[in-house]
Amino acid sequence: MKFFDEARIEVHAGKGGDGSASFRREKFIPRGGPDGGDGGAGGSLYAVADRNLNTLIEYRFARIHRAKDGERGRGSDCNGRGADDVELHFPIGTIITDADSGERIADLQHDGQRVIIARGGAGGLGNLNFKSSTNRAPRHATPGKAGETRNLQLELRVIADVGLLGMPNAGKSSFIRKVSAARPKVADYPFTTLSPNLGVVRAGPSRSFVVADVPGLIEGAAEGAGLGHRFLRHLQRTHLLLHLVDIAPLDPNTDPVRDARAIVAELRKYDVALYKKPRWLVLNKIDLLPEDERETVIKEIVRRLRWRGPVFALSAITGEGCQPLVYAVMDHLDKARSDQQS
Numbered sequence: 001m002k003f004f005d006e007a008r009i010e011v012h013a014g015k016g017g018d019g020s021a022s023f024r025r026e027k028f029i030p031r032g033g034p035d036g037g038d039g040g041a042g043g044s045l046y047a048v049a050d051r052n053l054n055t056l057i058e059y060r061f062a063r064i065h066r067a068k069d070g071e072r073g074r075g076s077d078c079n080g081r082g083a084d085d086v087e088l089h090f091p092i093g094t095i096i097t098d099a100d101s102g103e104r105i106a107d108l109q110h111d112g113q114r115v116i117i118a119r120g121g122a123g124g125l126g127n128l129n130f131k132s133s134t135n136r137a138p139r140h141a142t143p144g145k146a147g148e149t150r151n152l153q154l155e156l157r158v159i160a161d162v163g164l165l166g167m168p169n170a171g172k173s174s175f176i177r178k179v180s181a182a183r184p185k186v187a188d189y190p191f192t193t194l195s196p197n198l199g200v201v202r203a204g205p206s207r208s209f210v211v212a213d214v215p216g217l218i219e220g221a222a223e224g225a226g227l228g229h230r231f232l233r234h235l236q237r238t239h240l241l242l243h244l245v246d247i248a249p250l251d252p253n254t255d256p257v258r259d260a261r262a263i264v265a266e267l268r269k270y271d272v273a274l275y276k277k278p279r280w281l282v283l284n285k286i287d288l289l290p291e292d293e294r295e296t297v298i299k300e301i302v303r304r305l306r307w308r309g310p311v312f313a314l315s316a317i318t319g320e321g322c323q324p325l326v327y328a329v330m331d332h333l334d335k336a337r338s339d340q341q342s
Contacts, residue, residue: 005156007059008099011118014042014067014083016144019124022075023137034131034138035077039123042147043067043083047096047115049108050089056156067118070144073126080123088117093159093237099151109159117152121145160198160212161333163235165267166244167259171284173197174316175244176213179326203330212238236271239336240329241279247297247313248288257304278332280310282325287315 017039024032045067065088071080090096096106096117106115122145130138164172180199197213214235235241245260260281268275283301286294298313310328314321 005056007056007154008063009059009152009154010064010149011045011088011152012064012066012149013044013118013120013147015069015146016040016042016121016123017070017072017080018143019126019129019141020073020075020078021127021139021141022073024076033136034127035075036126036128036141037073037075037077037079038126038129039073039144040070040080040082041123042070042120042144043085044116044120044147045086045088045118047094047106047108047117048087048089049092049094049111049113051092051111053089053091055091056094056154059154067120067147069147070120070123072144073124073141077128079126082123083120085120087114090154091156093157095155095157097153097155099153105150105152118148118150121147157237158198158212159210159237161209161238162201162211162240162242162329163238164211164213164242164244165235165263165279167246167263170244170246171316172213172244175282175284175314175322176211178316178319178322180211201326201329203326207330207334209330209333211242235277236274238277240332241277242282242325242329243279244282244284245301246285247283247301248285257301260301260305278309280312281305281307283311283313284316286313287318287320 019039020036022034022036024035026032045065065086067086068083070083073080090108092108092111094106094108095104096108096115097104105117106113108115124142124144127138127141130140132138164175166172176197176199180201199211199213200208201211202208212235243260243263245256246254247256249256264275281302283298286298289297294313298311302311312321312325312328314325316322
């Protein structure tokens with residue numbers, strides 16, 4: 001698979017440099033006093049969202065990342081140099097979690113976002129800091145503090161406005177090919193799609209949205225069956241779900257209504273919030289039905305599903321009915337965005 005959406009890494013921030021216990025030694029100045037400088041701070045590690053990346057494959061092989069330690073202090077009031085910070089670049093949509101505590105550290109949602117993931121240790125104090133009227137020759141300094149060490153779980157969730165749901169061979173890849181410039185693999189066997197695909201759909205000169213095509217779901221996906229369970233997380237950021245149903249299956253034993261109900265049940269098992277997202281029914285492959293039978297088949301499926309939401313019928317291969325759906329989705333997203341801003 002070319003798409004890597006999970007990885008686990010270790011990050012080690014740098015240790016702070018030790019403070020110096022030093023005394024001024026110059027000719028004709030017998031009591032120069034303390035002049036030990038402070039240690040430099042250890043390097044920290046930062047996560048940076050980078051729009052030029054789209055996988056976590058780099059972190060599958062480079063698992064340990066370290067920042068350098070700060071320099072120790074020196075005499076003549078010289079402080080140690082602080083170590084440079086290290087920036088780790090991740091795709092937009094990456095969620096970083098502490099693998100030991102389960103604490104969410106960062107959710108990278110926009111390009112250039114910068115979040116600290118391991119803080120470097122502070123430098124130690126030189127003996128110059130301990131000089132006082134009652135202690136004119138302090139002979140001690142403090143050591144630098146250790147930097148943070150963490151085991152991090154990386155999870156990439158595709159950021160898309162619209163997600164496509166459906167059984168294998170429901171026509172999701174064909175649909176995204178028809179309405180966008182994305183070119184996912186299309187074939188007449190199930191599980192053709194092995195990794196998520198993103199496509200930018202244009203509904204006008206300055207109107208567009210991003211649609212995500214994920215591998216097909218099957219019954220039991222929430223428990224790990226098939227491939228789709230690995231990618232259900234990518235639908236959690238979407239604003240709208242399009243549920244594609246094959247209304248003209250080649251297998252006479254296949255029931256589109258039963259398959260549609262199975263998908264809905266898997267959504268509810270996996271995540272109630274995902275189940276409650278706006279969801280539209282899209283009946284695909286109408287080109288395989290005689291024109292005089294289409295209306296009857298569509299009404300029967302809607303009746304059996306007891307569907308109360310929007311319904312669209314189209315052919316992802318010929319393009320029939322695709323454009324009205326694109327415009328309707330764009331209008332829905334525009335309204336949702338304006339509601340969020342108000």
